[in-house]
Amino acid sequence: MLSINNLFFGYKNTNILKDISLELHKGEILSIVGPNGTGKTSLLKCITGIHKPDCGTIMINGQDLCKMHRRNRAKSVGYVPQNSPSKFPITVFDVVLMGRRPYMTWRPLNEDLKKVAYIIESMNLKEFALRDFDQLSGGQKQKVLLARAVAQDTDYLLLDEPTSSLDLKHQLEVLELLSSLVTENNAAVMLAMHDLNLASRFSHRIVMLNKGQIICSGTPQQVMKTENIRSVYGVEAIIKQNNGYPYVLPTGTAG
Amino acid sequence: MNSDMQNICEQYKGHSTRKFIIIIFLVLVLMGTILVSLSMGASSVGFSDSLKALFTKTGLTSAIVWQLRLPRIVMAVLVGCALALAGSVFQALLKNPLASPYTLGIASSAGFGAVAAIIFGGSFYGQYLIAGSAFFFSLLASCLILGIARIKNTTPEVMILAGIAIMFLFSSLSSFLQYMGTVEQVHEIVFWFFGSLSKVGWQEISVAAVMILVPVPILIKWSWDFNLMAAGDESAKTLGVNVTGIRMGGIVFASLITAAGICFTGVIGFVGLVAPHIARMIVGSDHFFLLPSSALIGGILVLAADTLGRTCWAPQVIPLGIVTSFIGVPFYFYLLMKKKKAYW
Numbered sequence: 390m391l392s393i394n395n396l397f398f399g400y401k402n403t404n405i406l407k408d409i410s411l412e413l414h415k416g417e418i419l420s421i422v423g424p425n426g427t428g429k430t431s432l433l434k435c436i437t438g439i440h441k442p443d444c445g446t447i448m449i450n451g452q453d454l455c456k457m458h459r460r461n462r463a464k465s466v467g468y469v470p471q472n473s474p475s476k477f478p479i480t481v482f483d484v485v486l487m488g489r490r491p492y493m494t495w496r497p498l499n500e501d502l503k504k505v506a507y508i509i510e511s512m513n514l515k516e517f518a519l520r521d522f523d524q525l526s527g528g529q530k531q532k533v534l535l536a537r538a539v540a541q542d543t544d545y546l547l548l549d550e551p552t553s554s555l556d557l558k559h560q561l562e563v564l565e566l567l568s569s570l571v572t573e574n575n576a577a578v579m580l581a582m583h584d585l586n587l588a589s590r591f592s593h594r595i596v597m598l599n600k601g602q603i604i605c606s607g608t609p610q611q612v613m614k615t616e617n618i619r620s621v622y623g624v625e626a627i628i629k630q631n632n633g634y635p636y637v638l639p640t641g642t643a644g
Numbered sequence: 645m646n647s648d649m650q651n652i653c654e655q656y657k658g659h660s661t662r663k664f665i666i667i668i669f670l671v672l673v674l675m676g677t678i679l680v681s682l683s684m685g686a687s688s689v690g691f692s693d694s695l696k697a698l699f700t701k702t703g704l705t706s707a708i709v710w711q712l713r714l715p716r717i718v719m720a721v722l723v724g725c726a727l728a729l730a731g732s733v734f735q736a737l738l739k740n741p742l743a744s745p746y747t748l749g750i751a752s753s754a755g756f757g758a759v760a761a762i763i764f765g766g767s768f769y770g771q772y773l774i775a776g777s778a779f780f781f782s783l784l785a786s787c788l789i790l791g792i793a794r795i796k797n798t799t800p801e802v803m804i805l806a807g808i809a810i811m812f813l814f815s816s817l818s819s820f821l822q823y824m825g826t827v828e829q830v831h832e833i834v835f836w837f838f839g840s841l842s843k844v845g846w847q848e849i850s851v852a853a854v855m856i857l858v859p860v861p862i863l864i865k866w867s868w869d870f871n872l873m874a875a876g877d878e879s880a881k882t883l884g885v886n887v888t889g890i891r892m893g894g895i896v897f898a899s900l901i902t903a904a905g906i907c908f909t910g911v912i913g914f915v916g917l918v919a920p921h922i923a924r925m926i927v928g929s930d931h932f933f934l935l936p937s938s939a940l941i942g943g944i945l946v947l948a949a950d951t952l953g954r955t956c957w958a959p960q961v962i963p964l965g966i967v968t969s970f971i972g973v974p975f976y977f978y979l980l981m982k983k984k985k986a987y988w
Contacts, residue, residue: 437882463884470879477741477874477929482656487872491884495865496932506652518652519659541883 390414391436391466391545391577396445398428398435405431407601409445415544418571418578420588422612423598424622429581430471432598433547436579437468449545463491467538469548472530481517481525481533485509488540508536512566528559535563539570546570547579552587560584564591585637589613597621609635619643663933666926670940674721677944681717681951682709685958711845719844719852720950720964721943723912726856726905728919728942730898732935733863735920736870737894738800744916745902748789748803748895749810750782751916754906756814757781758836759821762829771843774836775907782907785810786899790892803895838963839912841950848908855904859897860939866890867931874929912965915942918972925979945972 391413398406405428413419421429434440436447438459447454449465457465467488485508489501497505509518512532517525522533531551538546548567552560568591570576582588588595589609596606599621605612613635618626623643629636682698683691685708697709727745734743745751761777785807792806793799822830869890872880877887906912923938946968953967 434878439878439881459881459886460884463882466882468879468882470876473876473879477735477924479871479875479929480659482652483871483930484875487868487875487879487883490868490872493868496868502653502656503649506649506656509652510649515648515652519655 390450392448393436394446394448396432396435396447397443398431398440399443405601406435406442409601409603411596411603411606413545413577413579415577416571416575417593418567418580418591420580420582420592420595421598422582422585422588422595423604427598428601429598430549431601433468433549433579433581436545436547437466438462439468460491463541463543465543466545466547467541467543469531469534469538469546469551471549471553472527473534478521478523480519481514481522482509482519484522484533485514485536485540488537488542491541504542505540508539512536512539527554528556528562531555531559531563532566535566543576545577545579549581550583551580553583560587567591585613585618589635589637613637660933663927663930663937667933667936667940670937670944674940674944674947677947677951678717678721681720681947682713684951684955685713715845715849716841716950716954717947718849719841719909720947722849722852722856723841723905723909724915724919724942724944724946725939726852726901726942727912727916727946728923729856729860729863729935729939730902730905731916731942732920732923732931732938733870733894733898734916736874736931737891737898738804739874739876740800740804741921742917743804744920745898745906746811746913746916748807748899749785749812749814750807750899750902751906751911752811752818753785753814754778754782754903755837755911756818756821757907758910759818759825759833762832762836763821763825771848771908775848778907779903781814782903783899785814786895790895835963836910837965839906839910839965839968840961840963841909842961844908852904852908856901859901860935863894863897863935864932866894867935870894870931871929874931910965912946912968914969914972915945918976919945922976922979 393409393411396406396409397404409432421432423429431440435442436454438454441455454462482505485505486497486501489497489505492501509515514532514536517529522530525533531554535551551563555563564587567578571578580588580592592609594607595609595612597604597612597617604621605617613628615626615628618624618637625640625643627638627640629638679691679695683694693705694709697703697705700706731744734745734748735741757777757780758774761774765773788810789803789806793803822833825833869880869885872883872885873887873890881887919942920934920938922941923934927933927937946964949967949971950964952971953962953964
């Protein structure tokens with residue numbers, strides 16, 4: 390279990406995250422939703438160690454993440470950034486192989502190569518395996534970065550808006566892949582999401598943030614309420630039900 | 645394990661094997677260049693004679709080979725390796741294809757060190773004073789950059805901006821000193837800025853070799869960290885890389901290597917920028933292969949340049965820095981035009 394307790398984070402004069410406490414359990418997908426600039430990405434970056442929280446703790450199975458060795462941390466928490474600009478050309482295979490870095494000393498071993506080949510094969514990336522990463526489309530890049538995080542072999546996987554630049558089919562593909570990871574490997578996934586409908590459809594729980602604070606959290610049914618969306622997003626919306634999932638239909642800006 | 649998977653694995657391993665073969669090929673080219681260079685020079689000691697002289701310790705031929713040609717050759721290779729290696733490390737750490745020992749102002753501060761020693765050296769004036777001063781100032785420049793980077797954030801952009809400022813600072817300081825110097829001193833300074841291998845002996849070589857070769861295994865060990873950092877600091881961090889530490893350490897080592905390479909020989913242009921790019925075109929961006937190939941290519945380039953410089957217009961010797969650019973630039977353009985991909 391990953392638990393965050395009373396986390397505060399900010400840059401010099403601005404507080405980005407205020408008193409965040411939440412838990413992420415194995416076998417669940419948790420989505421963080423909220424307007425732009427509300428701290429979703431900062432929260433993920435605090436957990437992965439890119440940012441250092443000002444106070445509060447992040448614990449994994451009772452161990453303080455901030456005090457863990459960076460390699461061990463990389464073995465338990467994986468991160469998929471929104472995009473990964475690369476100045477120098479690199480093959481898809483090498484990008485996925487980077488996920489094995491926490492386990493390497495000098496060079497990747499044969500097992501690392503096999504593992505990467507297996508992941509590339511099972512994620513249907515083999516036709517690009519030796520192509521240049523920068524020549525792929527946005528959707529393919531996203532899948533490759535996800536493959537890298539899978540190669541990292543962690544229990545906890547954090548993704549920063551994994552669907553934001555993808556077309557409909559790729560969006561569903563990525564999220565279905567995550568769902569199967571969660572059920573098959575008993576992994577725990579935390580997503581920063583913009584699309585409320587996709588979040589409701591694929592998450593077990595949703596946390597709604599506004600201005601760095603948790604407004605509400607719970608199952609999609611509990612969070613996706615007209616009044617929540619009005620107060621957090623400033624948008625009037627109708628909530629519809631389909632197959633047991635709530636769907637948000639925005640009708641106009643509130644006020 | 646199914647066949648598709650095996651296939652991908654085999655393909656990837658095939659790529660790696662090919663890169664190993666390229667490195668071996670580069671070693672052979674370097675050795676060939678050394679042999680050719682050994683048999684060329686003012687006194688006509690031919691190919692077989694010079695080879696024989698390598699293994700005999702007496703006689704005039706042996707003296708020519710051991711005292712005149714070989715030190716020069718070894719130093720050329722060392723300097724080329726050093727600048728190319730430092731260039732590839734800087735390019736990876738600063739994520740900038742334009743980074744080289746020049747971009748960070750290290751070469752120009754070494755130049756200033758040499759100028760200061762020539763102008764103020766007075767009666768102590770001598771090669772070791774110049775080298776020592778060049779060495780000291782090049783390390784000073786990298787300390788300055790690291791200091792600035794520590795106060796602000798250690799982003800690559802801040803470092804490059806700081807480096808360019810330092811480069812301008814030290815080149816104008818050098819110009820100022822030259823303006824004050826006598827004609828003889830200015831002559832000496834100009835000569836130093838051209839780069840020359842004519843004054844090196846075995847003692848200088850051993851000093852430079854230790855400083856250049858000791859960091860190499862550490863840099864190779866860090867090659868995967870360099871790979872990850874070239875793809876972005878943030879994802880490198882999430883994959884367990886000590887980004888700040890590796891950047892600091894890498895810059896210290898690369899500066900040390902640069903300083904060791906140029907303090908005895910003067911400023912040798914262009915190798916530090918071009919050799920890493922040529923290597924990248926041939927073996928790709930994995931630093932495990934890139935660092936050794938880049939070093940080998942740098943060594944070959946500088947040695948070829950020096951051999952041409954001292955033979956094609958003999959007995960006149962064309963300064964090394966000039967010939968290096970003459971050879972390097974066309975070759976670089978050729979590869980640039982030939983490249984298949986958007987980058988290489």
